[in-house]
Amino acid sequence: MLTKKECVAMLLAGGQGSRLYALTNQVAKPAVEFGAKNRIIDFPLSNCTNSGIDTVGVLTQYQPLVLNEYIGNGQPWDLDRVYGGVHILPPYQGKKKSNWYKGTANAIYQNLAFIERYEPDYVLILSGDHIYKMDYDAMLRAHEQKNADCTIAVLTVPMEDASRFGIMSMDGNDRITEFAEKPKQPKSNQASMGIYIFSFDVLKQYLTDDENDPESSNDFGKDIIPKMLADGKKMYGYHFEGYWKDVGTIKSLWEANMDLLGEKPKFDIFDTKQKIYARKVGDPPQFVGDNADIQNSIIGSGAEIDGTVINSVISGGVKIEKGAIVRDSVIFSNVVIKENAIVEMSIIDEYAEIGRRAVVGARGGENDITVIARNEKIADKTVIPAGEMYDTISGGAK
Amino acid sequence: MKAVGIILSNIHDKDIPELTSIRSIASVPFGGRYRLIDFALSNMVNSGITTVGIVTKSNYQSLMDHVGSGKEWDLVRKNGGLFILPPFSDNQDNLYQTRLQALSGIMNFLQRCEQDYVVIADSNMVCNIDLNDVMDKHEEQKADITCIYKEMVLTGDEGYKISAVKTDVDGRVVDISTASPMKDVKVKSVINMWVFNRPLLINLIRETLSRTSDADFDLDMVGRNIDKCKIVGYAFEGYFAWITSLAKYFRHNMDLLKKDVRDELFNQKHKYIYTKIKDSAPTSYRSEAKVKNSFIADGCVIDGVVENSVIFRGVTIGRGSVVKNCILMQDSVVMDNVSLNCVIADKNVLIKHGRNLSGCESLPFFINKNSII
Numbered sequence: 001m002l003t004k005k006e007c008v009a010m011l012l013a014g015g016q017g018s019r020l021y022a023l024t025n026q027v028a029k030p031a032v033e034f035g036a037k038n039r040i041i042d043f044p045l046s047n048c049t050n051s052g053i054d055t056v057g058v059l060t061q062y063q064p065l066v067l068n069e070y071i072g073n074g075q076p077w078d079l080d081r082v083y084g085g086v087h088i089l090p091p092y093q094g095k096k097k098s099n100w101y102k103g104t105a106n107a108i109y110q111n112l113a114f115i116e117r118y119e120p121d122y123v124l125i126l127s128g129d130h131i132y133k134m135d136y137d138a139m140l141r142a143h144e145q146k147n148a149d150c151t152i153a154v155l156t157v158p159m160e161d162a163s164r165f166g167i168m169s170m171d172g173n174d175r176i177t178e179f180a181e182k183p184k185q186p187k188s189n190q191a192s193m194g195i196y197i198f199s200f201d202v203l204k205q206y207l208t209d210d211e212n213d214p215e216s217s218n219d220f221g222k223d224i225i226p227k228m229l230a231d232g233k234k235m236y237g238y239h240f241e242g243y244w245k246d247v248g249t250i251k252s253l254w255e256a257n258m259d260l261l262g263e264k265p266k267f268d269i270f271d272t273k274q275k276i277y278a279r280k281v282g283d284p285p286q287f288v289g290d291n292a293d294i295q296n297s298i299i300g301s302g303a304e305i306d307g308t309v310i311n312s313v314i315s316g317g318v319k320i321e322k323g324a325i326v327r328d329s330v331i332f333s334n335v336v337i338k339e340n341a342i343v344e345m346s347i348i349d350e351y352a353e354i355g356r357r358a359v360v361g362a363r364g365g366e367n368d369i370t371v372i373a374r375n376e377k378i379a380d381k382t383v384i385p386a387g388e389m390y391d392t393i394s395g396g397a398k
Numbered sequence: 399m400k401a402v403g404i405i406l407s408n409i410h411d412k413d414i415p416e417l418t419s420i421r422s423i424a425s426v427p428f429g430g431r432y433r434l435i436d437f438a439l440s441n442m443v444n445s446g447i448t449t450v451g452i453v454t455k456s457n458y459q460s461l462m463d464h465v466g467s468g469k470e471w472d473l474v475r476k477n478g479g480l481f482i483l484p485p486f487s488d489n490q491d492n493l494y495q496t497r498l499q500a501l502s503g504i505m506n507f508l509q510r511c512e513q514d515y516v517v518i519a520d521s522n523m524v525c526n527i528d529l530n531d532v533m534d535k536h537e538e539q540k541a542d543i544t545c546i547y548k549e550m551v552l553t554g555d556e557g558y559k560i561s562a563v564k565t566d567v568d569g570r571v572v573d574i575s576t577a578s579p580m581k582d583v584k585v586k587s588v589i590n591m592w593v594f595n596r597p598l599l600i601n602l603i604r605e606t607l608s609r610t611s612d613a614d615f616d617l618d619m620v621g622r623n624i625d626k627c628k629i630v631g632y633a634f635e636g637y638f639a640w641i642t643s644l645a646k647y648f649r650h651n652m653d654l655l656k657k658d659v660r661d662e663l664f665n666q667k668h669k670y671i672y673t674k675i676k677d678s679a680p681t682s683y684r685s686e687a688k689v690k691n692s693f694i695a696d697g698c699v700i701d702g703v704v705e706n707s708v709i710f711r712g713v714t715i716g717r718g719s720v721v722k723n724c725i726l727m728q729d730s731v732v733m734d735n736v737s738l739n740c741v742i743a744d745k746n747v748l749i750k751h752g753r754n755l756s757g758c759e760s761l762p763f764f765i766n767k768n769s770i771i
Contacts, residue, residue, distance in 0.1 A: 036680035037696070075469065076675070263684065270679045270699070272712075277677045282670030285430035285695040285709075286681065287660060294689055298680040301431075301696050302664075309683075 004119035005055045005084060007140055007197075009048050010111070012104050013041060013128035014061030019249045022373035022391035023349055028060065030128030031067040032253070033332045033350065035260050035269055036300040036315050038278045039070060040247060043133070044126045045077040045086070046276045051136035053124065055084035057114055059107045061091055061100060076279040089114060103218030109207040115200065123203055125196040125220065131256050131267065132193075132244035133274050139238045140197060146236050149202045150228055152176065153195035154237040155244055165191035166221045168237055176235040181221040190237065193244055196220065202233065243267040254347060254369050257313045257330045261296055283316045291322045300333070307337065315350075324354075328363065338380075345386065346370040355380035362386040401515040401533060402478075402508075402596070403442035406500055407435060408455035409590075410522040413558065413642045416764045417744070422454065424521035425461040426641065427727050427745070429654050429663075430695035430710050432673045433464050434641060437526070437663075438519040440671045443471045445529035447517060449478030451507050453500050455485050455493055464674050471672050483507055497615040502603050509600060516599050520590040524639040524650060526663050526671065527591070532632050536593045542627040543620065544593040545571055547586040548638045554581030558642055561588035561616040563631055571629040574621045576614070586631065588616060589638065598627065637662050648742060648762045651708045651725050654693045678711050686717045702732070710745075723759070727767075741765065 017029025024032065030041035041058075048056050056079060060067055074086030089111050091100050101107035108115075108125065115123060122143065124136055134153070143151040154168060167186045169178035178187065206224050210216050216223045229235060243266060247253040259266035269276060286299055289306030297309045300316035307324035315333035320326055323340040332350045337343060341354045345368065346361040352372045354360055357380055361370030364386055372378065373391035384390050407424035417426045424435035435452070442450055450473060454461065465471075468480030485493045486503040494500045501508070501518075508516065515536070517529055527546070536544040547563055562585040564573040574588070594602075606619040613619060620629065637659050639650035653659045664671060678697025683689065689704045697712040702719035709715075710727045716734035723740045730747040732738065738749070740757035744767040749755070753771055757763030765771060 076677075270682065270697075272678075275677045276679075280675060282672055284660065284664035284671070285693050287655075288689045288692050288694060288704075290691050292689060294683040294687055296683065296685050298682045300680045313680075 006120060007053055007055075007122040007124055007136075008115050008118050008120040009044075009053050009056045009124040009126055009136070010108055010115070011041070011044055011056055011058045011126045011128055012107060013058050013067060014064075014101055014107060015129070016062045017129065017248065020253065021250065022371050022389045023250070023253075023347065024063070025391060025393060026063060026374055027066040028063045028128075029248070031063075031070055032247075033315055034131060034247070034253070035257060036298045036313050037280070038276055040131065041067070041071070041128050042077075042276050042278050043131050044128060045071075045074075045079065046274075047132075047134050047136060048124075048126075049078045049277070050274050051134075051138075051140075053136060054079065054081050055118055055120075056086045057089045057111060058086060058128075059089050059101065059111065061107075064088075064090060070279055072279065077277045084118065087114065103223075104220045105207055105210050105216075105224050106218035108203075109211050109218070112204060112207065120200050123198050123200050125194075125198070127194040129246060129248050130194065130244060131247055132240075132242065133271075133276070134195070134240060134242070134244075136195075136197075139195070142238050143197045143199075143236070147234065148197075148236045149199050149233040150225070150235045151197045151238050152225070152235065153193040153240050154190050155193050155240050157189050157191045159186070159189045162186035162189045162191060166194075166225070167191060170237045174237045174239070176229065176237055179225050179229050179235075181226075192221065193240060194221075194246075196225075197238075202228075250347065250369050250371060251367060254330060258311070258328075260298055260313060261311060280316070286316075289322070329361070346372065348372045349374040349376075352376045352378070354378045355382060358382045358384070360384045360390075361388075400513055401445075401447050401517050401529075401593070402511045402513040403439075403447045403450040404501070404504070404508075404516055404518045405435060405438045405442075405450065405452045405521055406497065406518070407452050407458060407461055407521050409497060409500070409520055410642070411455075411457070413522065414644055414647060416644050416742075416766075417647065418457070420457065420767055421460040422456070422458050422521075423641075424452070425458075425464050426647075427710060428524065428641070428647075429651060430693050430708050431676075432671060433461075434524070435461065435465070435521045436671050436673045437524050438521050439465070439471050440669075441525070441527050441529055442517060442519070443473065443672065444669045445517075445533070447529070448473065448475055449481070449511065449513065451481040451483045451504060453483045453504055455500070458482075458484075466674065470674055481507065496612055498603060498607055498613055498619060499611070501599075501615075502607055505600065505603070508596065511596065514596060516592075516594045516596050518590075518592045518594065522641045523589060523591075524641065524663070525634070525636060526666060526669055527634055527636060528669070529593075532591075532593055535632060536630070539569070539630050540628065541593075541630040542595050542598050543571075543629040544632050545574075545620070545629060546589055546591040546593075546632045546634050548589050548634050549584065550587050550638075551582060551584045552579040552587075554579055556640075556642065560585065562586055563588060565631040569630050569632075571620075571624060571631050574616055574624070576617055586633070589634065589640070591634075602627075644742070644762060644764060645760050648725065648740075648759065652706070652723070654708060655691055655706060660693075676711055684717075702734075702736075716751075725762075744769075747771070 013030040017024040079086035245256040283302035286303040293308045299314040302316040303318045307320040317334040321339045338356045368387035411418045473480035556579040681698040684701035694709045695711040701717040702715045707724045712729040718735040727745045737754045743765045
């Protein structure tokens with residue numbers, strides 16, 4: 001138990017997630033809710049546990065309050081360990097200097113001492129904004145087998161989306177020959193999933209060199225990976241087949257939630273062998289009332305539904321009153337939707353309240369998703385047009 | 399903390415043989431995701447009790463599996479926490495039979511505690527009671543013993559003996575008696591929840607058992623000391639369900655379809671009922687689902703008609719099936735075109751295509767755990 005750790009995971013959870021607009025005004029992106037029961041960070045944390053990785057550093061920086069409280073001692077993910085477990089790693093003040101995390105690579109660099117305590121052979125770098133189930137152990141074995149310096153998880157994406165990702169070219173042996181971060185003219189459709197395994201001694205060397213380079217932007221995709229490639233390090237792609245989605249935008253977050261619906265959902269969270277864990281306390285079962293009509297939807301514990309719910313994802317503790325209609329929407333926990341209100345093509349953040357006969361959003365193009373921010377109260381009979389980011393706390397502008 | 403909690407987990411095993419042949423009464427599933435012991439345990443924890451002993455006797459594997467280390471109730475503690483207290487006997491064939499013998503078996507535990515009070519509760523009841531208020535009144539009145547009672551009108555079909563108290567104007571208990579219930583009689587029924595001053599309890603148990611080894615807790619220990627000790631009554635006004643027969647089990651599960659009952663039991667801030675976390679997925683309602691007036695736990699997949707029912711975690715209900723007035727426990731599978739009415743299905747039951755099963759409210763149709771129909 002108190003031996004060295006083969007692999008330590010470092011989870012980058014400090015980004016602001018500015019493309020989620022109102023949803024991340026008060027919480028960090030990894031703490032945004034997903035799929036009726038979870039927060040985004042549950043996915044990488046549960047993947048770690050399900051892959052036998054029991055030491056995880058979570059690098060936080062932006063709005064960490066909800067995230068820190070949520071992770072707590074890591075018990076829901078089985079990460080409350082005598083040795084190892086989950087550790088929250090905020091930026092800190094040192095004797096000589098104190099810095100915010102300047103970039104993804106710098107965040108890891110500042111916490112090299114944390115990693116070194118466990119004397120790992122490998123370090124797994126993860127992001128806090130992806131929805132997927134993955135066996136990191138299989139990737140680790142591939143890294144080991146190839147005696148690689150760095151292994152990058154690779155996903156085949158549609159060619160037209162390729163310019164949004166880090167794009168790789170590989171030889172027949174899956175050795176990476178070229179890497180371009182968000183190229184305008186992508187040469188392949190093999191995209192980096194932002195999941196890296198490094199041999200620790202190599203990583204340490206490159207992070208230290210990178211820190212001493214004043215020109216560097218201290219980013220894995222922009223600096224570390226290209227530099228290692230240029231030096232001829234042994235870098236391999238690891239092909240992932242399965243569901244993976246970057247939920248960095250309102251549209252992609254909405255889509256990923258919709259991918260949970262249907263007879264054969266695109267993303268299967270119902271599989272009991274690879275569970276996604278969550279911190280949940282005290283919620284009773286859900287109650288479905290006499291006036292309810294629920295179709296093709298998933299609903300979390302403690303919800304009380306007496307209205308119509310179609311093609312939607314409803315979190316725990318939500319109340320949907322008689323006569324209300326919720327369609328094609330994602331409702332976060334503890335939202336109240338009052339009598340005869342209509343909510344369509346929307347994401348409603350935690351603790352918001354939609355008044356009687358209010359109309360939020362409208363059916364139409366997927367680019368017109370309406371967002372109501374956390375704690376907002378929409379008065380009776382108010383109409384919130386399609387595509388609006390309703391957020392009085394930070395000005396309401398999109 | 400000033401009180402230690404004691405929960406008796408096996409005392410009423412004989413009441414519902416259908417459900418307790420494979421488990422203790424304490425671990426009988428209830429209300430979609432709970433076990434009966436969750437109520438007693440959560441009531442204690444919510445009142446700031448951080449040392450709880452669960453007295454077991456037999457068939458307590460499922461109970462231990464359920465409570466585990468006690469982490470869901472925040473009872474993993476350096477000081478105190480959760481204690482499973484298996485039976486103590488110098489003779490294997492001579493396990494305790496009475497409440498007093500059960501308590502006598504945990505004498506070491508009671509002596510080792512340092513708390514002033516002992517709160518004792520059975521595990522065959524469903525309620526959300528503020529034990530802090532009980533203990534405050536106990537202290538205020540400088541009582542030796544507080545007897546929690548519930549004023550109720552008996553229906554005559556309780557099927558067990560009821561202990562009832564009489565109290566004077568100051569709320570002091572002046573009489574305690576046990577009788578088979580009669581119809582339409584209003585009594586202050588002892589609900590087997592007590593607060594004792596700890597040293598007194600230890601003495602009373604020893605004293606009473608030294609005279610008669612099968613002495614009765616209510617009549618012999620409490621009843622004979624009414625003049626010697628200050629015994630006060632505490633009237634519990636809230637929702638209280640006694641799970642004492644299969645029909646009552648059915649009826650009280652159905653009570654959860656009433657909003658006021660649900661709100662009192664589950665929706666009071668800082669007074670949640672905790673239970674083992676299973677990390678189930680959300681419940682999925684498919685395109686043919688038609689659900690009305692039902693209490694449904696996580697992890698279910700529903701594609702049929704469900705009305706007036708309590709559905710536990712991980713239940714599957716197939717297309718074209720109609721489930722009315724039913725209790726379906728964890729991981730049961732109802733395949734397509736099945737019709738169920740007033741059925742209680744224990745855990746992991748499989749009901750195949752086209753079956754048609756029906757009971758009635760006073761005699762629900764019961765299906766054993768792991769059955770295939």
